Amino acid sequence: xxxxxxxxxxxxxxxxxxxxxxxxxxxxxxxxxxxxxxxxxxxxxxxxxxxxxxxxxxxxxxxxxxxxxxxxxxxxxxxxxxxxxxxxxxxxxxxxxxxxxxxxxxxxxxxxxxxxxxxxxxxxxxxxxxxxxxxxxxxxxxxxxxxxxxxxxxxxxxxxxxxxxxxxxxxxxxxxxxxxxxxxxxxxxxxxxxxxxxxxxxxxxxxxxxxxxxxxxxxxxxxxxxxxxxxxxxxxxxxxxxxxxxxxxxxxxxxxxxxxxxxxxxxxxxxxxxxxxxxxxxxxxxxxxxxxxxxxxxxxxxxxxxxxxxxxxxxxxxxxxxxxxxxxxxxxxxxxxxxxxxxxxxxxxxxxxxxxxxxxxxxxxxxxxxxxxxxxxxxxxxxxxxxxxxxxxxxxxxxxxxxxxxxxxxxxxx
Numbered sequence: 001x002x003x004x005x006x007x008x009x010x011x012x013x014x015x016x017x018x019x020x021x022x023x024x025x026x027x028x029x030x031x032x033x034x035x036x037x038x039x040x041x042x043x044x045x046x047x048x049x050x051x052x053x054x055x056x057x058x059x060x061x062x063x064x065x066x067x068x069x070x071x072x073x074x075x076x077x078x079x080x081x082x083x084x085x086x087x088x089x090x091x092x093x094x095x096x097x098x099x100x101x102x103x104x105x106x107x108x109x110x111x112x113x114x115x116x117x118x119x120x121x122x123x124x125x126x127x128x129x130x131x132x133x134x135x136x137x138x139x140x141x142x143x144x145x146x147x148x149x150x151x152x153x154x155x156x157x158x159x160x161x162x163x164x165x166x167x168x169x170x171x172x173x174x175x176x177x178x179x180x181x182x183x184x185x186x187x188x189x190x191x192x193x194x195x196x197x198x199x200x201x202x203x204x205x206x207x208x209x210x211x212x213x214x215x216x217x218x219x220x221x222x223x224x225x226x227x228x229x230x231x232x233x234x235x236x237x238x239x240x241x242x243x244x245x246x247x248x249x250x251x252x253x254x255x256x257x258x259x260x261x262x263x264x265x266x267x268x269x270x271x272x273x274x275x276x277x278x279x280x281x282x283x284x285x286x287x288x289x290x291x292x293x294x295x296x297x298x299x300x301x302x303x304x305x306x307x308x309x310x311x312x313x314x315x316x317x318x319x320x321x322x323x324x325x326x327x328x329x330x331x332x333x334x335x336x337x338x339x340x341x342x343x344x345x346x347x348x349x350x351x352x353x354x355x356x357x358x359x360x361x362x363x364x365x366x367x368x369x370x371x372x373x374x375x376x377x378x379x380x381x382x383x384x385x386x387x388x389x390x391x392x393x394x395x396x397x398x399x400x401x402x403x404x405x406x407x408x409x410x411x412x413x414x
Contacts, residue, residue: 025274028154032270035161040266042169049176050185058182064121065186069131069138072106074232076139078225081276082216083146085224085350088280090213092147092206098216099143107136124183133190137197138168144200151206152277160200167196223356227349230357234364234393235265235338238386241371246382253324253379256317257331260305264335265342268297272343279350290343298336305332330383337390344401359400363393 043066050062079102083095110117110132117128141164148157171192175185242254271293278286305312309325341360348356367389376382 025154028158029270029274031155031158032161032273035158035165036266036270038162039165042165042173046169046172046176049173053176053179054182061121061123061127061182062185064123065127065131065182068110068117069134072110072131073135073138074229075102075106075221075225076135076142077228078223079139079221080142080146080149080224081228081346081349082220082224083143084150084276085280086213086216086220087147087150088152088277088350092151093213093215095143095146095216098218098221099140102221103136103139106139107132110135126183127186130183130186130190134168134186134193137190137193137195138164140197141167141200144197144204147204149273150277150280153204153206154274156203157273160203163199163203164196167193167199223349227345227357227360230360230364231338231342231345234341234360234367234389235261235335237364237367238334238382238389241368242379242382245371245376246379247377250377250379253317253321254382256313256321257324257327257379257383259316260312260328260331261335261338264298264301264332265339266335267301268294268339269342271297272346275343276346276350279347282351287343287347291340294339294343295336298332298339302329302332302336305329324379327379327383330387334387334390337394341390341394341397344397348401359393359396362396363389366392 046066047059047063050059054062079099083099086093086095110128114125114128117123118125141160145157145160145164148154148160168189170189172185172189174192175181175188178184178188180188239255239258242251246254271290275286275290279290305328309328310322311325312328313324314322345356345360367385370385370389371382374381374385376385
């Protein structure tokens, strides 16, 4: 499959009059990057502040609660991806019903699972309901973020990302600062998060004639959700295996190393964000540029880790882990490879490729099989298995992502 030829009916959707390409990719890239820094900074500040404001039991409960929100709201990331691709290809269409259904399913799952969560995770009975409100707000907001990304209004997208982060984490931070405790902080967080969808919907609103574009389908949303889930699973599988297979000291060391992996994975993601709308319209040059930027960023980070591995581990985990600096380039290489995989995955989804995320599931299954067979007991052994998996997954993705020029991408589940 390949890029569309200019002038096909599916591509005639007019760009949104607000913002748009006039913003310039340079300013857009800076804006999205700064928004990403804010999102990650606020997410990091919550546990840091909670460690100083809550007792150990409540601190653990808060970390568990935030983890549940991150997991259950994954369909929101898939929804944003699907909306962005659909909007870029067809223009504005009505996605409200699918968005509402997705949000209801995500939030409802927490409500239904309340007895299990309370018993298994020792959470206060009111916490799942508060998390459900936050989750619903995140998923509902994803629709607006997808519309902004698909219409290439990147500065507004950056603003929307920042507003959602403030709503999602700002209330929890305020509750902690006010001494509201675990439940109080989550309640304030749910309240501020609930304000975000309406604000983002207004931000994403654009004047224009009524849309005649086809509706976004359930299959497209499921494809986006599946791809997002696959990316998270394959990039976190080694960390989970370290918890199971390595002794406590080795597991701790490996978790510090994965900070470098995640940094190399997410640092260049602005390239994928900016490229996605053009990929949806079959612009092969955008894929080349995104891959070049992502690969170059990864190479720089690997080289930096080679030269200053001890410092990298010291910054990530403290002086006790500085002696593991020789492993830093390998951890960075894993993240850099998966960053390339992420760009290729976006390209396949934008082209409407069926089973776009299959290579990622294959890679995950391969890593689990290898780990179960050789049962690594050291950081080095598991690290080599994870690096090999990243290399193989990237190669498979690169081969399957090749599309002969001139063919129009099929629209269907990914």
